[in-house]
Amino acid sequence: MFSLEGITSTIQDWLFFKFNPTLALAIECVIVILLAIALFAALGLILVLMERKVAARIQIRLGPNRVGPGGIFQTAADTLKLIMKEGLTPDKADKFLFNLAPFIVMMVAMLLLAPIAFAKNFQIWDINIGVLYISAISSLSVIGILMAGWASNNKYSLLGAMRSGAQIVSYELSAGFAVLTIVVLTGSLQISEIVAAQQNGWWIFKGHIPAIIAFVLYIIAVTAETNRAPFDLAEAESELTAGFHTEYSGMKFALFFLAEYINIFIVCAIGATLFLGGWMPLHIGNWQGFNHIMDFIPSSIWFMGKTFFLIFLIMWFRWTFPRLRVDQLLNLEWKYLLPISLFNLLLVAVIAILGWHF
Amino acid sequence: MNISAIIFYAISALILGAAILAVTTLKIFRSAIWLLFSLVGVAALYFWMQVEFIAAIQIVVYVGGIVVLIIFSIFLTQQSGKEMPKPAKGKVIFSALAALSGIAFTINLINHYGFTNTSAAPFNANVHEIGMQMLSTTSHGFILPFEVVSMLLLAAMVGCIVIAMKPTESTSITLNKKEA
Amino acid sequence: MFLKEYISDVYNGVSSLLKGMRKTGYYFTHPKEIITEQYPDNRATLVMAERFKGEVVMPHDQNNEHACTGCTACELACPNGTIKVVTKFDITPEGKKKKAVDALVYRLELCTMCNLCVIACPSDAIKMAPNFEHSVFDRSKLTKILNKTGSKIREGIE
Missing domain, CATH: 3.30.70.3270 (Alpha-Beta Plaits)
Structure with a gap:
């Protein structure tokens, strides 16, 4: 059966057989970096196209349909256009920080890729604090946005960056609490152990209602954290032209744009890992035949399927709900999400201690 | 020099270089960003020492919390694209002297103590152990400081709420009475 | 009562959001509803609305x-x-x-x-x-x- 695990172990064996360990490790690093960049490029192309198609279908339109069959090469053409555009820098901008900001945002997105388990035994870095690492690194991404907003020397950028900062800092809390509920149930921060704990059922099924509440809270919080509609105040077009990336053009703009989609992918991958069992196939109790059929689907397809389902959910939100006002946004977090998630965490702790989950 | 020593010196150079730039630059926002890089470098040093939990906490607390707070206060008080005036010479000399005495003190301490090779196993720093230690009530437990810190945070939160709260009719009347 | 109001607030909020998502979900799953006219391609069969003023x-x-x-x-x-x-x-x-x-x-x-x-x-x-x-x-x-x-x-x- 096709498996990514076999391919990686074969490559590793071959490298260690051919070269000395240090050199083999260096070559592996290079391969991983190249794969990560390739994944980024592919994700950027696919997700932007998917967003436009989903948006079109929800708004009873057709969407891009001219470049290639069904418009599948539209994003490639857009990327080509962005590469060829001039990268302008405003006159009185802080040039160093202005040029640094998109790379910071991109680097943070890349760092977040490390602990994600893409398939069975297919993970870049199975760090023992996996989930904590992710919430720590994702708090860095706000720096890039604040930097872009300040360095542009533009009032819209500054306002957008401030809004974005306030939003990310507040919604990190309830996202963290939603993640914590699963950590409490599993008793580990490590991604591989969280996935392994869901062998006999995903947490969203095993954890009763609190897990479902945590899932909903997580989806809402990460939608806000990635600055997506209905929480896209940071780049509200009608008020702030484009928010923190108003002054960016060409490839630097493309990096911000790409980072937004990569971040969506990452938070959805984490959500799939925590609540929907990562690469674990769907197993139902004692239905042996059904479980065997499910096992035949490769784990990477399970993982990608779940992730893209969550991405679709977030896109669905974007094209259904109107944008919130700033005060509504903060009310939602501090008056609704945070108290509910605190109470929910308490409930989950009780369930975990009494062993009520399956 | 092996590869891990090279990595150590590279990270240290990043920390020190960013720290020096943070205090010498004239643009206040850049100063905050250099401070950020310095703190991220410290976190990288922790990662290099394989104490991942401390490294992650370093990033959450300092980068995600304190530097963002600093940046916010810059946003609210300063103007973009402005440079600060050069510090007075006396100030520069005084702070240089303070930094030098700090360095001298540290070097003295290091020389006095020295670094000896030990055969002891590296300490166990996984999250489970840290959590157990944090809440244990035995002789080496940290339950008391933990609770004291939480009391401090609670007091800070109550203080914030009191400051932010709009005085209602009745409380403002009582306040006025007290003044009278 | 405060708690009752709070819970009904949350319930009403979630249910109204779900109502909106049901509508858009219906459109997403029903491509028949698409109203886009592929204008230069369908010029021969294009039907303009009767009240259109050109x-x-x-x-x-x-x-x-x-x-x-x-x-x-x-x-x-x-x-x-x-x-x-x-x-x-x-x-x-x-x-x-x-x-x-x-x-x-x-x-x-x-x-x-x-x-x-x-x-x-x-x-x-x-x-x-x-x-x-x-x-x-x-x-x-x-x-x-x-x-x-x-x-x-x-x-x-x-």
């Missing part, structure tokens, strides 16, 4: 006759001088002079498709047509004479 035309019947009496009501009704009626005097068989339209000059580039001229017309001689492909390379081509050459007024219209 230009003013004067319908002529098979005898090359129209219903315009040359009363200039449309010219007076037009808010921006789009229509200019040039009149002439026909001699009726009884030897009487009768006012008739010589040329109804319509300047499309000035027209805002407000429909006031059609409303003002007492004999329903002009109407709005759904044609929208008006682009030309020469601006003078937008000035049109609506009554065809050699046309005359239909019998029985005063």
Whole structure:
């Protein structure tokens, strides 16, 4: 059966057989970096196209349909256009920080890729604090946005960056609490152990209602954290032209744009890992035949399927709900999400201690 | 020099270089960003020492919390694209002297103590152990400081709420009475 | 009670959001609902809405006759001088002079498709047509004479 695990172990064996360990490790690093960049490029192309198609279908339109069959090469053409555009820098901008900001945002997105388990035994870095690492690194991404907003020397950028900062800092809390509920149930921060704990059922099924509440809270919080509609105040077009990336053009703009989609992918991958069992196939109790059929689907397809389902959910939100006002946004977090998630965490702790989950 | 020593010196150079730039630059926002890089470098040093939990906490607390707070206060008080005036010479000399005495003190301490090779196993720093230690009530437990810190945070939160709260009719009347 | 209100707030919020998502989800899963017209491709089969206002035309019947009496009501009704009626005097068989339209000059580039001229017309001689492909390379081509050459007024219209 096709498996990514076999391919990686074969490559590793071959490298260690051919070269000395240090050199083999260096070559592996290079391969991983190249794969990560390739994944980024592919994700950027696919997700932007998917967003436009989903948006079109929800708004009873057709969407891009001219470049290639069904418009599948539209994003490639857009990327080509962005590469060829001039990268302008405003006159009185802080040039160093202005040029640094998109790379910071991109680097943070890349760092977040490390602990994600893409398939069975297919993970870049199975760090023992996996989930904590992710919430720590994702708090860095706000720096890039604040930097872009300040360095542009533009009032819209500054306002957008401030809004974005306030939003990310507040919604990190309830996202963290939603993640914590699963950590409490599993008793580990490590991604591989969280996935392994869901062998006999995903947490969203095993954890009763609190897990479902945590899932909903997580989806809402990460939608806000990635600055997506209905929480896209940071780049509200009608008020702030484009928010923190108003002054960016060409490839630097493309990096911000790409980072937004990569971040969506990452938070959805984490959500799939925590609540929907990562690469674990769907197993139902004692239905042996059904479980065997499910096992035949490769784990990477399970993982990608779940992730893209969550991405679709977030896109669905974007094209259904109107944008919130700033005060509504903060009310939602501090008056609704945070108290509910605190109470929910308490409930989950009780369930975990009494062993009520399956 | 092996590869891990090279990595150590590279990270240290990043920390020190960013720290020096943070205090010498004239643009206040850049100063905050250099401070950020310095703190991220410290976190990288922790990662290099394989104490991942401390490294992650370093990033959450300092980068995600304190530097963002600093940046916010810059946003609210300063103007973009402005440079600060050069510090007075006396100030520069005084702070240089303070930094030098700090360095001298540290070097003295290091020389006095020295670094000896030990055969002891590296300490166990996984999250489970840290959590157990944090809440244990035995002789080496940290339950008391933990609770004291939480009391401090609670007091800070109550203080914030009191400051932010709009005085209602009745409380403002009582306040006025007290003044009278 | 505070807690009851809070819970009903959350419940109402979530249920109204779900209602919205149900609607958009319905559209997503039903491609039949798509209303996009792929215009240059489906030009042959394109059906414009009946009420679409693209230009003013004067319908002529098979005898090359129209219903315009040359009363200039449309010219007076037009808010921006789009229509200019040039009149002439026909001699009726009884030897009487009768006012008739010589040329109804319509300047499309000035027209805002407000429909006031059609409303003002007492004999329903002009109407709005759904044609929208008006682009030309020469601006003078937008000035049109609506009554065809050699046309005359239909019998029985005063």
